[in-house]
Amino acid sequence: MERHREVVLLLGAPGAGKGTQARFISDVLGVPHVASGDLLREHRRLGTELGRAAQAYMDRGDLVPDELVIAMVMERLDRPDAERGALLDGFPRTRPQAEALRAQLAERGGAVQAVLYLAVPEPVLIERLAGRWMCGHCQATYHEQFKPPRQPGVCDLCQAALSQRPDDRREVVANRVEVYLRDTQPLIDYYAAQGVLHRVDGHDTIERVRAALCAALGGVVHGLRRDRWHLYLRHPRAVRGNGHEAWLGRTLCGKYVDRDGNRVRGTLTEFWAASCRDCLRAVQGSPVDREAAPKAPHSSGEALGSSA
Numbered sequence: 502m503e504r505h506r507e508v509v510l511l512l513g514a515p516g517a518g519k520g521t522q523a524r525f526i527s528d529v530l531g532v533p534h535v536a537s538g539d540l541l542r543e544h545r546r547l548g549t550e551l552g553r554a555a556q557a558y559m560d561r562g563d564l565v566p567d568e569l570v571i572a573m574v575m576e577r578l579d580r581p582d583a584e585r586g587a588l589l590d591g592f593p594r595t596r597p598q599a600e601a602l603r604a605q606l607a608e609r610g611g612a613v614q615a616v617l618y619l620a621v622p623e624p625v626l627i628e629r630l631a632g633r634w635m636c637g638h639c640q641a642t643y644h645e646q647f648k649p650p651r652q653p654g655v656c657d658l659c660q661a662a663l664s665q666r667p668d669d670r671r672e673v674v675a676n677r678v679e680v681y682l683r684d685t686q687p688l689i690d691y692y693a694a695q696g697v698l699h700r701v702d703g704h705d706t707i708e709r710v711r712a713a714l715c716a717a718l719g720g721v722v723h724g725l726r727r728d729r730w731h732l733y734l735r736h737p738r739a740v741r742g743n744g745h746e747a748w749l750g751r752t753l754c755g756k757y758v759d760r761d762g763n764r765v766r767g768t769l770t771e772f773w774a775a776s777c778r779d780c781l782r783a784v785q786g787s788p789v790d791r792e793a794a795p796k797a798p799h800s801s802g803e804a805l806g807s808s809a
């Protein structure tokens with residue numbers, strides 16, 4: 502059974518930049534972005550029983566009870582578009598949620614492949630949340646100073662009106678960050694112990710964080726013909742091998758899929774010093790530049806995450 506095998510988690514406090522990075526990561530992995538906060542807000546908007554039950558908790562900045570959130574997320578993962586996997590954002594938030602996810606993925610023949618933890622200092626989180634504006638239609642996020650929309654108050658992607666979330670008020674923000682640190686920090690240890698945790702410095706520009714996330718999901722490799730470094734994403738088959746990497750992965754520019762691990766590997770510093778132009782364009786592309794998203798590699802003709 503191959504369902505759900507490419508589940509990647511995005512962990513980080515409120516304001517760490519999960520939503521901002523998620524679109525890019527889900528595009529390059531070719532799996533849907535599943536955000537528990539967005540799902541909860543959707544349930545509230547539709548006035549479902551779950552939405553009504555979650556409302557009071559959310560407005561206080563407290564966590565919604567585990568059993569409600571677990572059922573909601575698993576229902577989402579069981580939809581056909583998530584068969585190959587998903588990028589989970591905002592879930593799990595607690596140890597019981599993590600254990601439930603593990604058990605329920607195992608039942609479906611899948612597992613958590615990688616956990617990306619965006620580390621950002623607390624004062625920066627507060628500043629980011631207090632200046633955050635969101636599109637009520639497509640959930641794109643903006644920041645007054647750090648990522649202003651082209652036209653004030655209007656979404657770049659879908660032209661809908663931007664608004665501030667009620668729980669982004671300064672007094673509630675501090676509580677949300679505290680609740681996160683208390684309840685979610687144990688998850689970091691949990692995933693570190695399983696050897697799937699990647700700590701990424703989230704206190705950097707959006708494009709540099711993107712590159713660091715790619716490096717965590719694969720790495721940096723040297724070009725074969727030109728003296729240029731590429732960012733690559735590990736091929737799922739490389740993950741499954743018993744210590745043996747049959748496939749290295751594919752680069753963001755879509756050019757290389759290697760059968761062996763003989764390629765010269767580098768660091769992010771090397772990537773920034775001499776990067777492949779197309780890989781660079783991929784991490785710099787604003788969410789509007791969908792054309793800049795990497796294409797499937799021609800050497801194998803299959804995208805990362807497609808069934809083997």
Ligand code: ADP
Nearest residue numbers: 516517518519520521629633643644647706707
């Ligand atoms: P999360 O989903 O983790 O709560 P968001 O992605 O919504 O966080 O980001 C919170 C706010 O910070 C948004 O206003 C966003 O535009 C801004 N932001 C995100 N990443 C960065 C970054 N690397 N540098 C500066 N501001 C950022």
Ligand code: ADP
Nearest residue numbers: 515537538558559562563564565570591592594
């Ligand atoms: P942020 O963007 O600040 O990370 P989210 O949009 O992910 O916040 O979540 C908003 C609210 O939804 C949270 O404050 C919490 O009440 C609820 N929520 C989201 N995900 C979970 C979860 N996994 N478990 C419990 N509550 C959740």
Ligand code: ZN
Nearest residue numbers: 636639656659
């Ligand atoms: Zn929009």
